[in-house]
Each structure stands twice: as structure tokens, then as C-alpha cells.
Amino acid sequence: MNGVHDMGGMQGMGPIRYEKNEPVFHAPWEGRVYAMNRALGAFRKWNLDAWRHDIELLPPADYLRMSYYEKWFAALEKRVVEYRFVTKEELESGKAAASAKAAPALTPEMARRIDRGIPSSHDPSVAPLFQAGQRVRARNIHPTGHTRLPRYARGKTGQIARDHGVYAFPDTNAQYRGEKRQHVYSVRFAARELWGENASPRDAVYIDMWDDYLERA
Amino acid sequence: MSTRRRDFLAATGAAAAEGNLHAQDSHGHDHQAVPSDPALRVKALESLLVEKGLVDPAALDALIDTFEHKVGPRNGARVVARAWVDPAYKQRLLAGAAPAIAELGYSSQHGEHMVVLENGPKVHNLVVCTLCSCYPWPVLGLPPVWYKSAAYRSRAVIDPRGVMREFGLELPEDVEVRVWDSTAELRYLVLPERPAGTANLSEDQLAALVTRDAMVGVAKVTAASGGQA
Numbered sequence: 001m002n003g004v005h006d007m008g009g010m011q012g013m014g015p016i017r018y019e020k021n022e023p024v025f026h027a028p029w030e031g032r033v034y035a036m037n038r039a040l041g042a043f044r045k046w047n048l049d050a051w052r053h054d055i056e057l058l059p060p061a062d063y064l065r066m067s068y069y070e071k072w073f074a075a076l077e078k079r080v081v082e083y084r085f086v087t088k089e090e091l092e093s094g095k096a097a098a099s100a101k102a103a104p105a106l107t108p109e110m111a112r113r114i115d116r117g118i119p120s121s122h123d124p125s126v127a128p129l130f131q132a133g134q135r136v137r138a139r140n141i142h143p144t145g146h147t148r149l150p151r152y153a154r155g156k157t158g159q160i161a162r163d164h165g166v167y168a169f170p171d172t173n174a175q176y177r178g179e180k181r182q183h184v185y186s187v188r189f190a191a192r193e194l195w196g197e198n199a200s201p202r203d204a205v206y207i208d209m210w211d212d213y214l215e216r217a
Numbered sequence: 218m219s220t221r222r223r224d225f226l227a228a229t230g231a232a233a234a235e236g237n238l239h240a241q242d243s244h245g246h247d248h249q250a251v252p253s254d255p256a257l258r259v260k261a262l263e264s265l266l267v268e269k270g271l272v273d274p275a276a277l278d279a280l281i282d283t284f285e286h287k288v289g290p291r292n293g294a295r296v297v298a299r300a301w302v303d304p305a306y307k308q309r310l311l312a313g314a315a316p317a318i319a320e321l322g323y324s325s326q327h328g329e330h331m332v333v334l335e336n337g338p339k340v341h342n343l344v345v346c347t348l349c350s351c352y353p354w355p356v357l358g359l360p361p362v363w364y365k366s367a368a369y370r371s372r373a374v375i376d377p378r379g380v381m382r383e384f385g386l387e388l389p390e391d392v393e394v395r396v397w398d399s400t401a402e403l404r405y406l407v408l409p410e411r412p413a414g415t416a417n418l419s420e421d422q423l424a425a426l427v428t429r430d431a432m433v434g435v436a437k438v439t440a441a442s443g444g445q446a
């Protein structure tokens with residue numbers, strides 16, 4: 001989706017505002033939002049790609065106006081109903097309808113351990129389509145759903161720097177249309193290829209790309 | 218509203234009044250002034266989820282405690298200091314970062330697939346996530362607000378030297394800047410250069426010099442750096 005979240009290369013967003021000795025959470029509610037997301041995530045009803053897409057689907061003006069945890073909370077309120085953790089009526093009234101009580105998926109012991117979320121990228125059964133050193137072009141595609149192919153790279157030519165192994169493909173995984181596991185590479189794009197002749201001749205941007213985002217150049 | 222939050226907003230207001238919104242010590246922040254409303258709505262949702270048996274408040278407390286007190290840039294600093302004093306460790310770290318980082322006891326979600334990027338006299342690495350806010354949680358904790366801001370996410374790829382200049386880092390033209398956009402599940406940690414004049418420091422003393430900002434790539438480590446960021 002060509003959304004406002006796809007920010008690479010945009011201008012006019014102002015200076016970078018730096019806070020010294022910044023707290024992890026700026027208010028207790030931010031920590032509760034973070035932790036509730038993780039606790040409900042432990043039910044494994046949604047995947048990380050669908051989760052990211054929920055944030056991307058916030059109205060653009062809200063996305064730009066809201067703080068990080070306000071975005072997380074807005075997406076969480078939508079998600080708890082969509083994934084049937086609570087009904088819309090329960091969310092609005094704040095009262096649980098009389099029904100069987102569930103068991104939390106995340107226990108305090110698990111929370112202290114913090115489990116690993118992404119499976120191994122080692123999978124010899126999936127062959128890479130590209131090799132390190134090869135010239136490639138990022139495809140000029142504009143998927144309307146979730147994608148991790150940033151706009152500023154589309155149609156640009158680069159070089160495979162490193163093969164990172166096999167990962168679920170976000171574009172299909174976010175829609176629960178299969179993991180479509182494939183290789184992910186760091187692709188090196190010269191700054192001048194991306195931004196033109198005013199960019200530094202030495203500099204480069206490395207972007208992680210799945211096989212399906214690339215074609216031979 | 219917590220005391221901390223109130224103090225923070227007061228400090229922000231004071232800075233704004235001085236026309237000094239993006240001063241280093243009390244910036245304007247991407248946050249809107251958060252009304253009490255979100256706090257109440259968050260509390261209401263938590264009560265509902267607890268009542269339905271979906272969430273254990275003690276698990277939420279444990280997660281918050283972990284990220285406020287146990288996981289943070291000190292972890293990454295220990296990795297960097299070990300790499301500086303132990304060449305064999307550094308080699309393992311650059312070859313396969315996640316297992317090498319796990320040797321020091323740091324491994325968890327958003328750290329399964331780590332890549333360590335070594336800075337040198339002629340190469341400087343900078344990490345960003347233009348599409349959201351991907352960040353190596355086990356070694357750096359949760360990201361600071363500036364890393365998640367539209368200003369940083371938009372500009373780090375098109376004007377990395379300008380971004381670093383805002384952090385006070387001016388790089389010579391003959392240094393190659395490599396920006397890493399974390400668009401997949403790889404998480405990047407910068408291994409900064411060991412500063413001159415630190416040959417006699419212990420591993421612990423070295424770790425104390427390593428800052429979060431240097432491990433993202435917006436700063437260098439100096440013999441005088443250290444502290445929280």
C-alpha cells in the first residue's frame with residue numbers, strides 16, 4: 001500500500017527531536033499498551049505482518065498525528081474485536097458478557113523469559129533465485145495490501161550483498177494467504193541510483209528484499 | 218497522569234516558551250500532549266481483558282519490568298566491549314551475530330536474526346526502519362522516540378549525513394556511509410570503532426563508554442562518552 005507509513009525519502013518532516021535520558025515509557029499507559037499487545041499476541045491469532053498492516057491502515061492524518069503507542073492502542077482496539085477476543089458491545093461498555101472465562105496465553109513466567117518469535121531462516125528446501133554479487137532491479141509494483149518493498153527503491157538497480165536465508169513473504173502472510181517462504185537479501189543501492197547526482201558518490205543504502213521483489217538487471 | 222509525565226510535559230512547555238523546541242535537553246517530542254483519555258481507555262480495555270481471563274496483569278507487569286530494568290542498551294554495550302577486547306569473539310559476532318550475542322545471555326523476540334555492522338575509518342553504518350520502527354530489542358531495548366519519528370525515518374535514507382550532523386557527527390567525504398533500512402526480520406547493531414586512548418581500560422570500563430546512539434550509528438564512541446544514550 002502506498003501509505004504515509006512508507007516514509008523513506010520524504011522531506012518536510014522537521015528536525016529530529018532528541019530527548020536526553022529518555023524513559024522507556026513516557027506514561028504508565030504506554031507500557032500497558034505494549035504489554036497487552038504482547039500478551040494477546042501470545043495467542044498467535046495474528047502474525048507480525050498482519051499486525052504491522054493494522055497500523056498502516058490507520059487514517060493517514062491520524063498516523064502522522066499520533067504518538068507511537070497511541071497508534072499501537074488504536075490498532076489494538078480494532079484488533080481485539082476483529083480477532084474476536086471481545087465483542088464491540090463489550091469494548092464499548094467495558095463490561096464482559098457472561099461467558100466462559102478464558103486462560104491467559106502469556107503467563108508471568110513466559111513474560112520474564114520473552115520467547116523467540118521468528119522461526120529459523122535456515123531452509124535448504126527453498127532455493128535462492130539470486131546470488132551475492134548479482135545485479136538486480138527492485139520491481140516497479142504497487143501492491144494495495146501490506147508490502148515491505150519501500151517506494152523509494154522501486155525500479156532502482158542494485159547488487160545482492162548478502163543472502164540472509166528464508167523468511168515468510170509479508171505480502172501474502174499479512175493476508176493469511178500463505179507464508180510463501182523465500183530468500184531475503186541485503187541489496188546494495190548506490191545513493192546516486194536512488195537520489196540522483198547530488199547524493200554522495202560513495203554512499204549506499206542497503207535494503208532487505210525478498211525474491212518476489214526482485215528481477216534480474 | 219504520572220508525576221514523570223507531568224514533569225515531562227512541563228519541561229516541554231517551558232522549552233516551547235523559550236522558542237527552543239528541539240533543544241537537546243527538553244525536546245518537543247513527536248507525542249501530542251496526551252490527554253487523560255487514552256490512560257482511561259487503556260485501563261478500561263485492560264480491565265475487560267482481565268475480566269475475560271485473556272490477560273494476566275502480573276504478566277503485563279513482568280514484561281514492563283523487563284523492558285524498564287533488564288533489557289536495554291547496556292546489553293548491546295557489553296557485546297561491543299567484548300568484541301573490542303576479544304578478537305575471536307568479534308569474528309564470531311560478525312560471522313553470525315545472534316549466537317554470539319546469545320553467548321552473553323541476550324536473546325529474545327526481535328533478536329533472532331541479528332546482523333552486526335562494523336564501523337571503521339573508511340566505512341560508517343547507520344540503521345533505520347523507514348516502514349515502521351524495527352529495532353534490535355534484546356541488545357538495545359525498545360527504541361527511543363526519535364528513532365520512531367517521521368523526521369528520522371524519512372530522512373535517514375536520503376540525507377544520512379545531514380541526519381548525523383544533527384546529532385553532532387560530521388563525517389569526512391572520503392568515508393563511505395552505508396544506511397541499513399530494516400525492511401525484513403533482520404535486526405542490525407552497529408559495532409562502533411574503539412576510541413583512541415582506551416588501551417588500558419577493562420572490558421567493563423569500555424562497556425561504560427558505549428552509547429545507544431553509537432550502536433544505531435548516529436554517534437561515535439569517544440573516551441569521554443557513556444551514560445544513558
